[in-house]
Amino acid sequence: MFLRSAIFLLCFVPILGFLCQENSPVYRFTIGDIRATVIYDGFLTFTTPPFFAPVEDVNASYSACFRSIDPLTLSQNVLVLDTEAGRVLIDPGARGGEEVPVLASAGLLFKNMRAAGIPPESIDHVFLTHGHADHVSGLLGLEGGPAFPNAKLYVGVTENRFWMTEPLPISEDHPLRDTLLYRDGVAPYAPSLQLVEEDSSPLPGFRFMSNTGHSPGHNYIEVESNGETLIVSGDTWESKPDQLQNPDWQIGTETDPPMARRSRVKLLRKVARNRSLVLSFHEAFPGLGHVVKSGRRSFDWVVAPPRNIGTGVVQKCFS
Numbered sequence: 001m002f003l004r005s006a007i008f009l010l011c012f013v014p015i016l017g018f019l020c021q022e023n024s025p026v027y028r029f030t031i032g033d034i035r036a037t038v039i040y041d042g043f044l045t046f047t048t049p050p051f052f053a054p055v056e057d058v059n060a061s062y063s064a065c066f067r068s069i070d071p072l073t074l075s076q077n078v079l080v081l082d083t084e085a086g087r088v089l090i091d092p093g094a095r096g097g098e099e100v101p102v103l104a105s106a107g108l109l110f111k112n113m114r115a116a117g118i119p120p121e122s123i124d125h126v127f128l129t130h131g132h133a134d135h136v137s138g139l140l141g142l143e144g145g146p147a148f149p150n151a152k153l154y155v156g157v158t159e160n161r162f163w164m165t166e167p168l169p170i171s172e173d174h175p176l177r178d179t180l181l182y183r184d185g186v187a188p189y190a191p192s193l194q195l196v197e198e199d200s201s202p203l204p205g206f207r208f209m210s211n212t213g214h215s216p217g218h219n220y221i222e223v224e225s226n227g228e229t230l231i232v233s234g235d236t237w238e239s240k241p242d243q244l245q246n247p248d249w250q251i252g253t254e255t256d257p258p259m260a261r262r263s264r265v266k267l268l269r270k271v272a273r274n275r276s277l278v279l280s281f282h283e284a285f286p287g288l289g290h291v292v293k294s295g296r297r298s299f300d301w302v303v304a305p306p307r308n309i310g311t312g313v314v315q316k317c318f319s
């Protein structure tokens, strides 16, 4: 009996050790005096590419970045910021759930927040860049009710009006889904909902910047602290091989494609010229980097040099 246990241990302990060799789903850095954490919410899964471009072109671009289109996946990078005004979370991700296949591989946020020592109860303010389901479904807790019971919710006034009054499906692919998931997500926060005017600052150090097109009231968010700036781009573009290298590629969820393209190129030019640090929601995790101009109408992504790489102390595994 003892021998069997010993053999069992010898066989399985190394395997358990091996299972611990995952990368952490959390990335920490600073912007001025703000402590920032990117938390991985998993990824979206598309069985056919969601871009209105020839599939060979999408494949060629993804292939050149060593990425597959079968399926095509997009990371979900949720940002938490510890500021003097409290703890802010931007875009609480997709919540998961089998009922919407694209979102089923996302929704790891709550698990990964707890592993990171950032419980959902500790969030004071939740900001939304826009109302699409992959950004807002995580507002609703897994048992219903608010996922962030102590948080106020902030959303652009135009964006909120659109989702609260829009009576029709916005596209064939998304019959009523976004509208309903937005309303379900926002409902538990109704008593504290803060509607933010375009180009205004709801909290010191933060500014909602209107760039309509992806959705009617889409905002990107500027974060500023002690001389440093971070641009949280939301869905102004999706990721490097698609709308960053090819700003003309429309994605199925855009409500005004020509306007979305103009807003995209405008922000890409601005952050490239200004060498800004950017947090991109759907870029490969952690989605922290810089945009450079690579052609007349194309841009490229440069991963930010490692920040805050740590002291080499091995941390215990996340479970």
Ligand SMILES: *[C@@H]1O[C@H](CO)[C@@H](O)[C@H](O)[C@H]1NC(C)=O
Pocket: 059, 060, 063, 069, 070
């Ligand atoms: C995508 O391109 C790669 C490299 O050219 C090729 O091996 C692969 O079969 C293509 N996949 C699809 C789905 O077209």
Ligand SMILES: *[C@@H]1O[C@H](CO)[C@@H](O)[C@H](O)[C@H]1NC(C)=O
Pocket: 227, 228, 229, 270, 274, 276
């Ligand atoms: C450019 O970046 C600097 C430093 O990050 C910032 O202070 C400034 O406001 C930015 N300018 C624009 C136009 O974004």
